[in-house]
Amino acid sequence: MRTAFIEELCDLAEQEERIWLLCGDLGYSVLERFRDRFPNRYVNVGVAEQNMTGMAAGLAMCGKIVFTYSIANFPVLRCLEQIRNDVCYHRANVKIVAVGGGLAYGAQGYTHHGVEDLAVMRVLPEMTVIAPGDPIETRLATRAIVRHEGPCYLRLGKAGEPTVHLAEPNFEIGKAIKLREGNHITLISIGGMLATVVKAAERLAEDDIQARVLSMHTLTPLDREAVLAAATETGGIITVEEHGVGGLASAVAEVLAAEGCTVPFRALHLPRKPASHAGSQEALRGVHGLSVEGIMTAAKAILG
Structure with missing residues (x-):
């Protein structure tokens, strides 16, 4: 799923100059393709998820479409207050991407198990919560949240998830x-x-x-x-x-x-x-x- 996401994001960024990507010092072997093509719209904030979320909110308030990216719990639980107050309260156009949702990082133990994120994010005001089922849905979801005005949470698997759909389905936010x-x-x-x-x-x-x-x-x-x-x-x-x-x-x-x-x-x-x-x-x-x-x-x- 993460490969489908970054490939689709790169294609969208070619057409939409407002798209930015911020990461918390990870995503190596995945995010480089965005960094190399759009170096002026990519920021590695470091291991500072609260700062990453605050920067994303600021950029969004300046008219940008900002994606934040980290693994499992880190872009959610470490910076929940910033998401709630900086992003949701202002209905900022920030798209929070968590890779490795659920038990994808099972070998790392509970610190890396993303098992509360959906419950937390679905109760936040103005937040749209999406968890696609396969790489095809991931591409379609990425397109959809770029078009959607306001905060979004995109929960992805880690890698290797099989393609389930035999053909591209009709994808609409809020419709199964x-x-x-x-x-x-x-x-x-x-x-x-x-x-x-x-x-x-x-x-x-x-x-x-x-x-x-x-x-x-x-x-x-x-x-x-x-x-x-x-x-x-x-x-x-x-x-x-x-x-x-x-x-x-x-x-x-x-x-x-x-x-x-x-x-x-x-x-x-x-x-x-x-x-x-x-x-x-x-x-x-x-x-x-x-x-x-x-x-x-x-x-x-x-x-x-």
Whole structure:
């Protein structure tokens, strides 16, 4: 995903001179292509995320479209006050990019596990929160947030995420993408879990269970219509996210509760308790049921 992002950003920067990129002394082997092509619009701020966010807000107030880039928690949790007060309060045109969301940096342990970011960012005023499901969605999301006026958060995987879409889908902020039709159950995915969710739906089909698959790439604003359609047209809803409490599951549950929906609902996410060990992303996902088998088990439990 990060490669798709930087390639698309470079193409957009050729057309839009207002685009700037700020980083916190990382991104080597990825960001150089932007730095070399647009040296006057690239700043390595150093390991100073609070300063990076303040500089981005200032540039945005001068009419620039500013991207900040760092890994996992660093562009969010280290500088949350600056995001809240400098960016959101002024509705500044700052696009915060976190690479390695979820458990992508699993081997580095909990300090590098981005598992609270969606919950934190979705409650901030004026903030649009996007977590694309594959490299194609990443390119489309990058284009969309450049056009969007105001603060945005873009959560990416680390590298190597498979391409799920066979063709470029229609991408609109706040509108889910339907990858599979189905009337038995709905699987709602956000971010890098999309490939796993699609595989689970394919496996369920072998057991004559037709699962609708939604890529809910935008968390805020959430596609309420897609959620309510799933609640009335299918026999249950399962949300799947590489994140802790407060993210996609909470957002979907809020919609269902507000509308009085009684559809069976199951949330697959990470527990509130931090992981006490490090490991590969795949292994850590499996521990918490974020696997093809875990999704299938949850679906069959709902359907009896």
